[in-house]
Each structure stands twice: as C-alpha cells, then as structure tokens.
Amino acid sequence: xxxxxxxxxxxxxxxxxxxxxxxxxxxVVRPQEGFSPGWLIAPATLWLIVFLxxxxxxxxxxxxxxxxxxxxxxxxxxxxxFEYFFTEGFFEPGSDRFLLPSIFIRxxxxxxxxxxxxxxxCLIVGYPIAYFLAMQVQAFKWQLALFLLCMVPFWTxxxxxxxxxxxxxxxxxxxxxxxxxxxxxxKPVSFLFYSxxxxxxxxxxIYVVLCIGPIFFSLAKIDKAIIEAAIDMGATPFQIxxxxxxxxxxxxxxxxxxxxxxMIMGEFATAVVVYGGKTSTTGTVILNYYGIANYPFAAVNAxxxxxxxxxxxxxxxxxxxxxxxx
Amino acid sequence: xxxxxxxxxxKLRVKTGFSIYYVLFLLFxxxxxxxxxxxxxxxxxxxxxxxxxxxxxYWWNKLLxxxxxxxxxxxxxxxxxLALIVMVITALFSTMLAMAFRxxxxxxxxxxxxxxxxxxxxxxxxxxxxxxxxxxxGLSPSWYTSALAVHVVWALPFGFLxxxxxxxxxxxxxxxxxxxxxxxxxTVFKEVTLPLITPGIVAAGLFGFTxxxxxxxxxxxxxxxxxxxxxxxxxSMTQRIRPxxxxxxxxxxxxxxxxxxxxxxxxxxLYRRSx
Numbered sequence: 285x286x287x288x289x290x291x292x293x294x295x296x297x298x299x300x301x302x303x304x305x306x307x308x309x310x311x312v313v314r315p316q317e318g319f320s321p322g323w324l325i326a327p328a329t330l331w332l333i334v335f336l337x338x339x340x341x342x343x344x345x346x347x348x349x350x351x352x353x354x355x356x357x358x359x360x361x362x363x364x365x366f367e368y369f370f371t372e373g374f375f376e377p378g379s380d381r382f383l384l385p386s387i388f389i390r391x392x393x394x395x396x397x398x399x400x401x402x403x404x405x406c407l408i409v410g411y412p413i414a415y416f417l418a419m420q421v422q423a424f425k426w427q428l429a430l431f432l433l434c435m436v437p438f439w440t441x442x443x444x445x446x447x448x449x450x451x452x453x454x455x456x457x458x459x460x461x462x463x464x465x466x467x468x469x470x471k472p473v474s475f476l477f478y479s480x481x482x483x484x485x486x487x488x489x490i491y492v493v494l495c496i497g498p499i500f501f502s503l504a505k506i507d508k509a510i511i512e513a514a515i516d517m518g519a520t521p522f523q524i525x526x527x528x529x530x531x532x533x534x535x536x537x538x539x540x541x542x543x544x545x546x547m548i549m550g551e552f553a554t555a556v557v558v559y560g561g562k563t564s565t566t567g568t569v570i571l572n573y574y575g576i577a578n579y580p581f582a583a584v585n586a587x588x589x590x591x592x593x594x595x596x597x598x599x600x601x602x603x604x605x606x607x608x609x610x
Numbered sequence: 611x612x613x614x615x616x617x618x619x620x621k622l623r624v625k626t627g628f629s630i631y632y633v634l635f636l637l638f639x640x641x642x643x644x645x646x647x648x649x650x651x652x653x654x655x656x657x658x659x660x661x662x663x664x665x666x667x668y669w670w671n672k673l674l675x676x677x678x679x680x681x682x683x684x685x686x687x688x689x690x691x692l693a694l695i696v697m698v699i700t701a702l703f704s705t706m707l708a709m710a711f712r713x714x715x716x717x718x719x720x721x722x723x724x725x726x727x728x729x730x731x732x733x734x735x736x737x738x739x740x741x742x743x744x745x746x747x748g749l750s751p752s753w754y755t756s757a758l759a760v761h762v763v764w765a766l767p768f769g770f771l772x773x774x775x776x777x778x779x780x781x782x783x784x785x786x787x788x789x790x791x792x793x794x795x796x797t798v799f800k801e802v803t804l805p806l807i808t809p810g811i812v813a814a815g816l817f818g819f820t821x822x823x824x825x826x827x828x829x830x831x832x833x834x835x836x837x838x839x840x841x842x843x844x845x846s847m848t849q850r851i852r853p854x855x856x857x858x859x860x861x862x863x864x865x866x867x868x869x870x871x872x873x874x875x876x877x878x879x880l881y882r883r884s885x
Contacts, residue, residue: 318785319795324710325721328703328766332724335759339739340731346742355745413635416628430632432874437639439816440866441824443840444859448642450851451649451659458645458660489639542730550732553826557847567734567827574831579742586735597730 343590347583356579364580368588388569392588395566396596399548402484406492406544407537414496414536415529418503431500438493445490446557453482453558479559486558491547495540502536503529538604542597549593643863650856658851669853673861682842682858688753689839693823695754696761700818701811703762704769708777709803729767733827736760741831752834760832761822768821769814776810809881816873820866 350361368388413434421427437445452458463469506529514524552567564572566589573582645660653664673682707725711718740760744751751757784806788798826840833841839862846855 318712319709319799321710321713321715324706325715328707328725329721331703331759331762332728332766335740336728336731336736336763337724339736339743342743343735343739409635412628412631416632420625420628433636434639436867436870439820439824439870440863441826441840443824443826443843444863445643447843447847447855447859448646451645451856452642461660489642493639546730546732550734550827552734553844556844567732570734570738571830574738574741582738583742586738589732590735593730593732
C-alpha cells in the first residue's frame with residue numbers, strides 16, 4: 285500500500301509521474317554543442333516564408349483589389365466582399381428570399397455541413413478499427429502489420445481512389461448489381477452515383493485512414509494495468525469505455541478530426557470526379573472564379589474558407605487540449 | 611490447457627466480431643481499387659462496369675499509344691522526377707529542422723506552427739495564392755519551380771514530425787562521448803548521429819516522394835505548360851471514361867505500392883543495422 289502512494293499518482297488516470305530529471309536533461313543538447321540552429325533552420329524557413337506565408341498574405345491583399353476584365357489592379361475595393369455577402373436576396377424587402385444568406389455563404393455552409401457529416405462517419409467507422417488494433421491484437425508484429433495495411437491507401441493517389449468508385453456506384457455498378465441480385469430492389473437505383481450518398485461514401489473511404497493513425501496511437505499509449513484494475517473492481521465494459529478508454533483516446537480523436545476537417549474543407553477533386561461537378565464546394569467556387577480571371581473574388585472565397593477553418597480548429601482544440609499530448 | 615469459462619467465450623466472441631469488422635473494413639477501403647484493377651482487363655467491347663466481356667490487354671495497349679490520354683509517358687516521367695526532388699529536399703529540410711529543434715532558439719514556436727501550417731492550409735488556397743502572386747509578378751508557373759515549391763511545403767510537416775519523433779528517442783550521450791574523445795561537429799554528425807537517424811530520414815523521404823507523386827490540388831494552378839500525372843488523370847476524366855483510365859489508375863497505384871515496399875525494405879534493413 286505504501287508503495288502505491290509513494291510513486292505519486294494523484295488519480296487513477298490523473299497526471300503521470302514526471303520523468304526523472306536526468307532523463308529530461310539527456311534529451312536537451314547543451315547550447316554550445318551541435319550545429320547552430322540558425323543555419324539549420326535558414327533554408328527551410330526561407331522556403332516556407334516565400335512559398336507559404338507570402339502566398340497566404342497575398343490572398344488577403346488581393347481580396348481588397350479591384351477586378352477588371354483584364355485581371356486585377358491594385359486599387360482598394362470592397363466590391364468582392366459586397367458581392368460575397370449580399371448577392372441574391374439579402375436585404376431585399378419584398379423578396380421571398382429576404383435575409384437569405386448569399387449563395388456563396390450557403391456554399392460554405394454546405395461545405396461545412398458535409399465536412400461534419402464525413403468527420404462523424406469517419407469516427408464511427410474508424411474508431412473500432414483503431415480499438416481493435418490497439419486493444420484486441422496482442423502481438424506487436426501483427427499490430428504493426430495490420431496497421432500498415434490500413435495506412436497503405438494514404439500513400440496512394442486519392443484522385444485514383446475517387447476514380448475507383450466509378451465501377452462501384454454507377455447504375456450498372458457493383459453495388460446496384462448486388463442489390464438487384466439479392467432481391468432488395470427490383471431495378472437499379474440511381475441515387476448512388478453523382479449523388480450526395482456516393483460523394484459521402486467516397487469521402488469516408490478516402491479519408492477514414494487519416495483518423496485511424498492518431499486514435500490508434502493514443503489508444504496504444506493507455507496503460508493496460510488501469511483497465512485490469514477497473515475489471516478487478518467490477519466495472520462493466522461500457523463503464524471501462526466511458527471512464528477510461530474514451531477520455532484517454534480523446535486527444536487522438538481530436539488530432540484525427542482536425543486532419544479530416546482540414547482535408548475535406550478544401551476538397552474539390554472528389555466533388556468533381558464522384559459528384560460529376562453537379563455540386564459546388566467552396567473549393568470548386570474558388571477554382572471557377574480563378575478560371576474566369578476574377579482573382580479578387582476567388583481570394584475573398586478563399587479567405588472566408590480560411591476563417592471558417594481557423595474557427596473550426598479552435599473549436600476542436602477548445603474541446604480537447606492536444607498540446608499537452610505533443 | 612485452460613478451461614473454456616464463459617468469460618473466455620465472451621472474449622473470443624468480441625475478438626471474432628472485431629476481426630470480421632476489420633476484414634469488412636479492408637474490403638471497403640481496397641474493394642473499389644480491386645474492382646478497378648479487374649476492369650482494366652476488360653475485353654475490347656466491354657465498358658466501365660461489370661460484367662466482364664472477355665479478358666484482354668486492349669485497354670493497357672491503348673495506354674502506350676500517344677494519342678489516347680494526352681502525353682501520358684511524359685506526365686509520368688515528370689511526376690517521378692518531381693517526386694524524387696521533393697523527396698530529397700523534404701528529407702534534408704526535415705532533418706535540419708528537427709536537429710535545430712533539439713536546441714532552444716528564438717521564434718521556435720512560431721516556426722513550429724508555420725511548418726504545421728503547410729499541412730493545415732488546403733491545397734486550393736496555396737495554389738490560388740501562389741498562382742495569383744506569380745501572375746501579378748509576371749512569372750509563369752512550371753512543374754519544376756512553383757509546383758515543386760508547394761509540394762515541399764505540403765510534405766515537409768510529415769517529414770518534420772517523423773524526424774522530431776526520431777530525435778525524441780535519441781540518446782544524446784553517444785554524441786557527447788564522441789565529443790569527449792575530441793571529435794569535431796562534422797565527425798560527430800557523420801560517424802554517430804547520421805547512422806542512427808538514417809531510418810528516420812528514409813521514412814521522411816517516403817512521405818516526400820508519395821505525397822508529391824500523388825498530389826493534385828496543389829498542382830492544379832501551378833504546373834504550367836506541362837501536366838503531372840494526377841493532372842493528366844483528371845484531364846482524361848473530362849473525356850468519355852473508358853477502361854484505359856482504369857489501366858492508368860492501376861499502373862499508377864502499383865507504382866505507389868512498389869515504392870512503399872521499396873521504402874519499407876530499405877527502412878527495415880537500415881533499422882536493423884543501426885540497432
């Protein structure tokens with residue numbers, strides 16, 4: 285009994301004991317040793333400033349420029365913002381679309397909605413897989429092999445994975461043939477392809493692997509002794525999940541959800557391939573306006589997408605503080 | 611032999627259930643690709659869906675004809691060259707960055723989040739920002755300049771996180787021992803540090819190669835006159851879809867799988883050697 289209290293455990297799942305000071309010190313290189321950080325970071329920092337920071341800042345700048353038929357000119361103009369917010373209906377007394385948000389805001393809204401649906405589905409589909417790998421598979425070798433098998437699609441082209449849905453979802457596709465074959469429907473159903481259903485399914489299939497990794501890692505970190513202890517104290521499987529496994533895997537869930545969130549918010553390729561361009565996401569809107577050379581308006585759409593994403597990430601981080609985990 | 615208690619039966623049932631679910635999941639993520647592989651061997655008169663009307667290499671042969679899907683061989687060549695350059699730069703940069711992050715230095719937090727921003731910012735935004743900027747400056751984009759630039763921005767966070775994990779587990783006392791014996795910084799790096807972190811560098815390179823080879827969104831507005839392979843595939847989607855596209859998807863996926871296998875093999879060999 286004294287041993288247990290002696291190792292400084294404030295709670296069952298509470299803070300872990302801090303590592304020995306000599307261990308912490310071994311990881312930090314003394315300042316005078318090794319190459320100087322300044323030279324090590326210089327090339328990459330320069331690259332990131334020129335090709336990441338400057339383009340993003342220029343989107344903000346360009347969104348205030350004036351659009352002309354021959355491109356854009358550096359003249360302060362709020363026209364693009366006005367168009368973005370007030371096109372179609374907004375503040376038109378007498379119109380039945382009074383106070384209806386503009387088409388662009390609604391596109392952003394539907395993009396967010398789709399993203400949330402896909403995130404939820406990815407979590408439902410992916411969590412049990414991560415749980416299976418971390419909790420049910422015992423041998424490390426098998427764990428690694430089965431995990432890699434799940435991750436391989438991440439290293440192949442998502443465009444081709446979207447294309448691969450063509451033979452599955454079409455009117456004469458595999459799913460329809462299976463449905464007709466099993467006698468569930470009389471004739472092929474058409475809601476599968478070029479539809480929300482097919483689009484959602486393809487997105488889940490393409491992006492679900494992104495959340496399995498982080499969830500798997502946070503589940504694998506859980507000390508099995510805690511679960512053993514809970515079982516010994518008579519906890520039901522549901523209680524164990526609600527009290528131990530669920531909370532401890534939250535950081536992994538949050539990181540996975542952020543991955544999927546940022547990927548799908550800017551998604552446009554799958555929309556074009558699987559949805560046949562019938563729908564518009566904010567991504568396709570941006571590209572369309574770039575195509576007709578209205579750069580300031582494309583920039584406004586891009587900026588609004590960025591704002592929505594930053595808000596989304598902040599919300600996820602509010603729910604789960606992942607910085608403690610990194 | 612332990613007795614078959616109800617508890618063991620329950621555990622076995624749970625495990626079987628999860629295993630079945632895992633297999634179904636694999637079917638879900640690999641099924642469409644496998645269907646695509648099979649359909650690429652569709653007979654001459656067959657279409658883009660089942661049933662198969664005979665088996666043939668007709669659509670594969672069509673890939674070799676120059677007129678069918680744009681400049682296919684050229685696009686593939688460009689994609690591979692680009693991926694190799696991105697691989698080298700990503701491996702180099704992420705190693706250098708992770709080594710710098712072993713020290714405390716000013717603005718390290720800002721740099722950390724800037725690196726991760728490369729992963730967070732959607733490709734379409736980066737593509738739009740750089741393309742508009744280059745247009746205003748009168749520069750024309752091309753796959754080996756602007757596309758290369760954003761591919762590195764995209765792959766760098768992955769390589770960086772891998773190298774950070776490598777150095778997290780790194781035993782610095784080995785380096786100190788070498789220094790105590792009078793080795794200079796370059797010798798320490800070459801003889802002690804590098805052999806130990808090479809598996810990590812290979813893993814960072816894998817991310818650089820595959821992420822660049824498959825990238826579509828970031829290349830859309832930035833590849834200039836000549837297409838990379840994903841752009842070519844997308845372009846052929848706008849025409850009538852034929853099994854040639856499936857053959858193209860198959861060959862591209864097989865190439866990706868081959869590269870993953872190659873990297874894993876190199877990684878395993880190096881890992882065994884360094885331990």
